[in-house]
Structure formats: C-alpha cells, structure tokens
Amino acid sequence: MEGDISMKKIVVAVDESEESMHALSWCLGNLSSQKATAAANTSTSLVLLYVKPPPPLHSSYDAAGYMFSKNDVVAAMEKYGNDMINSVMQRAEAVYKNFNVNANVNIERVVGSGDPKDVICNAVEKLRADTLVMGSHGYGFFKRALLGSVSDYCAKHVECPVVIVKHPDHK
Amino acid sequence: MEGDISMKKIVVAVDESEESMHALSWCLGNLSSQKATAAANTSTSLVLLYVKPPPPLHSSYDAAGYMFSKNDVVAAMEKYGNDMINSVMQRAEAVYKNFNVNANVNIERVVGSGDPKDVICNAVEKLRADTLVMGSHGYGFFKRALLGSVSDYCAKHVECPVVIVKHPDHK
Numbered sequence: 046m047e048g049d050i051s052m053k054k055i056v057v058a059v060d061e062s063e064e065s066m067h068a069l070s071w072c073l074g075n076l077s078s079q080k081a082t083a084a085a086n087t088s089t090s091l092v093l094l095y096v097k098p099p100p101p102l103h104s105s106y107d108a109a110g111y112m113f114s115k116n117d118v119v120a121a122m123e124k125y126g127n128d129m130i131n132s133v134m135q136r137a138e139a140v141y142k143n144f145n146v147n148a149n150v151n152i153e154r155v156v157g158s159g160d161p162k163d164v165i166c167n168a169v170e171k172l173r174a175d176t177l178v179m180g181s182h183g184y185g186f187f188k189r190a191l192l193g194s195v196s197d198y199c200a201k202h203v204e205c206p207v208v209i210v211k212h213p214d215h216k
Numbered sequence: 217m218e219g220d221i222s223m224k225k226i227v228v229a230v231d232e233s234e235e236s237m238h239a240l241s242w243c244l245g246n247l248s249s250q251k252a253t254a255a256a257n258t259s260t261s262l263v264l265l266y267v268k269p270p271p272p273l274h275s276s277y278d279a280a281g282y283m284f285s286k287n288d289v290v291a292a293m294e295k296y297g298n299d300m301i302n303s304v305m306q307r308a309e310a311v312y313k314n315f316n317v318n319a320n321v322n323i324e325r326v327v328g329s330g331d332p333k334d335v336i337c338n339a340v341e342k343l344r345a346d347t348l349v350m351g352s353h354g355y356g357f358f359k360r361a362l363l364g365s366v367s368d369y370c371a372k373h374v375e376c377p378v379v380i381v382k383h384p385d386h387k
Contacts, residue, residue, distance in 0.1 A: 071377055181371065197368060200352065206242055206381040209371045 056092045056174040058165050058199075059137050061129065064180030066140055068210035069093070072178045073144040089150045093137050094168050096161040097126040130156055162198040169203045178208045227263045227345040229336050229370075230308050232300065235351030237311050239381035240264070243349045244315040260321045264308050265339050267332040268297040301327055333369040340374045349379045 057072050059065045076089060134154055141152065155172075157164035169177050181196045200207045228243050230236045247260060305325055312323065326343075328335035340348050352367045371378045 196371070200367070200371060200380045204382060204384070206379055208377055208379045210377040211375060213375070 052088050052090065053176075054090045054092065054172060054174045055176045055178060056094050056165075056169055056172060058094050058096070058161075058177070058179040058195075059133055060095065060161075060180075061133060062180055062182060062212075063214075064182050064210070064212040066136055067212045068178050068180045068208075069137055069140050070144075071210045072208070073141055073146060076150055077144050077146055087149065090153060091141075091146075091150055092153045092155055092168075092172060092174070093134065094155045094157065094165065095130055095133050096157045096159065096164045097130060099159045126158075162195045162202075165195065165199050166202045169199075169205060174203075174205055176206050176208060177203055178210065181209045181211045223259050223261065224347075225261045225263065225343060225345045226347045226349060227265050227336075227340055227343060229265050229267070229332075229348070229350040229366075230304055231266065231332075231351075232304060233351055233353060233383075234385075235353050235381070235383040237307055238383045239349050239351045239379075240308055240311050241315075242381045243379070244312055244317055247321055248315050248317055258320065261324060262312075262317075262321055263324045263326055263339075263343060263345070264305065265326045265328065265336060266301055266304050267328045267330065267335045268301060269293075270330045297329075333366045333373075336366065336370050337373045340370075340376060345374075345376050347377050347379060348374055349381065352380045352382045 055072060055076075057065075057069050059069060072091070076091070146152075155168060157168055165177070165179070168174075177199060179196050179199065181194070196207075196209050200209060226243060226247075228236075228240050230240060243262070247262070317323075326339060328339055336348070336350070339345075348370060350367050350370065352365070367378075367380050371380060
C-alpha cells in the first residue's frame, strides 16, 4: 500500500449535547495525531451529521390548547430547526478550530431529518463511511429510557466500526 | 502539547472469534497509519486481553453422567483453558506480525478469568485504558441471545471510548 493515496470518511453525529462535542474533540485529537502521515498519503473526509426533528404532521395545538394555523406551526418549527442546526454547527466549528487539523482533512456538514437512529444509519451507509463516531447519551436521559439509546441501535445496525465516546462527567 | 511525549493505552479484547481478530487488525491498521507521528512523540501500549472461563466449582459430572474426580475435571479444564489462551495469542501474534507496527508500540498480553463483560470492564479501569476495541459478537449468537451482548455491556459501563468493530461477513 506504500505510495497509495487512501481516502477515509469519518461520520461524527453531532447534536445539542456536550457529549457529542466531546466525541468530536476525541475524533479530532486522533486525526491531528495522524498529521505527518496524513500529509503524505491519506486524505480524510470528516462529515458532521446533524439530525433535526421531522416536520410536525398532526397536532396544531400547543400544550395550553390554543390553536395555531398549521402554517404558523410549521414555520415556527422550521425556524427552530434551522436555528438549532446553526447553533450546533457553530459549536462544532469552534471545536475543530481548536485543533490543528491539516489541509488533508476536508470537513463537510450534512443535515438529515427524522428519527436520529434511522437517519444516522442511512447516512453512514449512503456516504460509505469508514467509521462512525458518536456520544453515548446524545438524546437525553428520558428520551434514552423511552426510545432506547441511539448509539446502541447504531452500533448494532451500521456495518462500519462505531466509536462510542462518553463525556467524562457522564459515567 | 507540542514536544510532549504522550502515552496511549489501547485494550483489544481477543477471543476465539474471527471478529475479534478483525477488530485487532482494524486497530493495528489505525496504529500503523500513525507511524510517522508516533515515532516523534507518542508511545502506544497495546494490551491484548483474553478472558478464559472461570474454573468449574460445582459439577463433577460430564454430559453422559459419568463422574470424574474433581481434580481430573479441574486439570482438564485448566489444560483446555491454557491451550485456548495459547491458540488465541498465537493468532493475534500472526495478525500483528502482518502490520508494520513501529517500535514505539509496545504489545502486552493480559489473561483474565470470569464473566467476560465484568473482566473486560475491570481490566479497562485498572489498566487506565484510553480506548477499548472489541468485536461486536465475540461470544457467539446463542450466548449473545442468552446473556446479552458483551460489547453492548462494555460500551455502557466503561468510561473510555469504545470501538465496536464488526466482521465484514457478520452484518
């Protein structure tokens, strides 16, 4: 393999959690330790994957029972979703600007919509990722207990190696 | 951090499965891509962890109902256990001899005894590992269904990042 240029694609699932930012840091820490070799014969594509909630289809009532026109709700949700994407992607950018990631690492942003576990598994497959990196809690304690852990599901269902990174404070 | 010598400890759980050897290959592939930097300022300790079954305590009967003296059974089990350790460690050696792992990677062998999930989690904690690498099936389909997956358990219970590597044939 000496002399070949190899291309690696790493998908990092990012969300609002501290833990997903810690997973991104872990990944960048490993990439920057590969700097010297990477410059020689490896190119890495780092995909930041954010999953926003699916658009609302059914309820046009808020918790207090007021009715909004469906368009208002959809517009508000879309604005909220877009604000969230920007906020998460900006945090991710702040994280990777702290690392001396070399020019052979190309960073892409991908936004999906739907159930996070399905979107992540589908994206990993479609992007033909070599590795998936994610936090272990991500979608919160109660959602985890209710829906099962997203990272558990992805570790079982994607074909590539999965790295599950925990935040040091969440043991 | 420039100029510091950092020490990384990676534990790879190895057993009789093809998948655990594939996990070891994946890990060595990543380590050998870090060659140039590793030579400069990183030292890696790769711990091959094998868990042998606990010594038998209760039954002195074999399946057909013959009774053996307890010493015979213990001796036979111990011999079987030792043969298995040698066989797994030799396969692991054959795997890592295929990779040009540089001199800054120090390989250790550790053998534990007991329930694999507890032994692996305890070893990772005691050795203060930075990363745990393991296959996703390891202890076989039926044992997995009965006992729950060892990798699931470890991913939940160890504090360091866990890499779960699947054999390409086991999707």
